[in-house]
Amino acid sequence: MNDKKITKESLVQMPHEDLAALVFNLSTIIQTQNEEIANLKELYKLRTAERYSSSSEQVGYLFQELEILDAVLAGQPEVEETIEVAAHSRKKRKRANACTAPADTPVCDVFHTEGAEDTMTGKDGIVYKRVEDKTINKMAVIPRKMVVECHHYAQYKALDVEAGKDNKKINLPAKTDALGASPSLVASVVVSKFDDHLPLYRQTEIFRREGFFLSRQKLASWVITYYEEL
Structure with a gap:
């Protein structure tokens, strides 16, 4: 299509076939320009989001794989383990997300039993006798220790x-x-x-x-x- 200016009179005098071709060409041009505008808008949104979005450290899940893994772990059914007893059998539930540690991990005892009496009376008036202590394993972190090595050379x-x-x-x-x-x-x-x-x-x-x-x-x-x- 040439660059000649189109007027109302020229459209009235234009043959039907040329008019149909002109409308088709103009529709194609408009569609192409709309697609380019949409792409430019999308690029502008992405650029703005990249500039003002939260850093990766403030995002809960940066990768979709982590979201899927968390969903699977959250919805993972509890595994039941059958234990054979002399008179009957009962089912023991195994914790799906139990924390584990290497076998050689040091164990430190922390006692909270200082001042514990041999007996205690509950709010309901029932007297309880002290038996074996209840132990709860907790993971702990000891901060790393920095030292200064004094090396001696001849x-x-x-x-x-x-x-x-x-x-x-x-x-x-x-x-x-x-x-x-x-x-x-x-x-x-x-x-x-x-x-x-x-x-x-x-x-x-x-x-x-x-x-x-x-x-x-x-x-x-x-x-x-x-x-x-x-």
């Missing part, structure tokens, strides 16, 4: 008085021995970064909260040096 001083500034030698087996970070600290930083997905700047904030100032640049330098040496 140091030598030149007997020649003309040695100048280079009159001392320290026996350092590796380049990493001169760093201010032990292998355990660097290993912890690497595991936190690649397994726990904690950036170095966040690890720096964690160290600062615990009272240790370790800059992000220093952590990165230590990790790179250990990587190059190993």
